[in-house]
Amino acid sequence: MAPVSAIVHVGMSVREANQRDVLHRRAEAAGASLAFLQHGEPSLVAELDRLADAGVDSIRLEPVVVGGRSPARSWLRRVAGHWLRAGDRRATILVGDSEVTGREAGLTSPAWQEVPSHTRHLLVCRGPRCQAQGADATAAAVDDALGDLGLGDDDVLVTQTGCLFPCNNAPVLVVHPDDTWFGRVDADEARRIVVDHVVGGQDPGDHVLPRR
Numbered sequence: 681m682a683p684v685s686a687i688v689h690v691g692m693s694v695r696e697a698n699q700r701d702v703l704h705r706r707a708e709a710a711g712a713s714l715a716f717l718q719h720g721e722p723s724l725v726a727e728l729d730r731l732a733d734a735g736v737d738s739i740r741l742e743p744v745v746v747g748g749r750s751p752a753r754s755w756l757r758r759v760a761g762h763w764l765r766a767g768d769r770r771a772t773i774l775v776g777d778s779e780v781t782g783r784e785a786g787l788t789s790p791a792w793q794e795v796p797s798h799t800r801h802l803l804v805c806r807g808p809r810c811q812a813q814g815a816d817a818t819a820a821a822v823d824d825a826l827g828d829l830g831l832g833d834d835d836v837l838v839t840q841t842g843c844l845f846p847c848n849n850a851p852v853l854v855v856h857p858d859d860t861w862f863g864r865v866d867a868d869e870a871r872r873i874v875v876d877h878v879v880g881g882q883d884p885g886d887h888v889l890p891r892r
């Protein structure tokens with residue numbers, strides 16, 4: 681029987697998960713399927729399972745990035761290598777033209793054993809309403825502001841989330857443990873919140889959302 685091959689476009693970050701419909705059409709036009717390294721569905725391992733169960737012998741993974749930063753391409757190899765080691769399904773997996781061997785670095789690291797020592801936790805909503813109203817710029821501004829201040833995950837942990845509910849105030853940003861919710865956080869406001877409030881300790885300002 682002739683070998684069966686497939687191509688999978690893999691969205692690498694939350695940006696791609698939020699562009700699912702566009703990327704799905706693009707994948708279909710290219711004769712590929714679509715999967716996501718994070719946030720979106722199907723996950724990469726679920727798609728590998730599906731293709732292997734369908735009898736596909738050779739699977740080529742093509743990373744898809746819609747602007748901005750994304751995880752390193754090596755994560756495709758690590759996740760695919762994990763899939764090869766962990767399951768009983770078999771297929772040849774290529775990232776570009778390079779075959780995944782199963783000897784790639786694993787999904788654990790001593791650095792990922794413990795909860796970070798951060799003092800603040802920022803939730804940046806990337807749900808559909810926030811995303812449609814500039815959450816990508818909000819998230820980028822948060823990252824840039826923290827980077828400019830030399831702060832990392834052990835200082836201020838940033839998590840991108842699905843819908844947090846007060847969508848009418850999109851884009852939404854939450855600061856914990858203060859439990860302060862901010863609305864209409866464009867890039868300038870995101871930077872102000874990080875620099876003046878989260879780090880500088882100043883008043884949260886007039887973008888704070890009221891509680892029910």
Ligand code: FES
Nearest residue numbers: 805807810843847
């Ligand atoms: S989509 Fe952001 S709060 Fe609902």
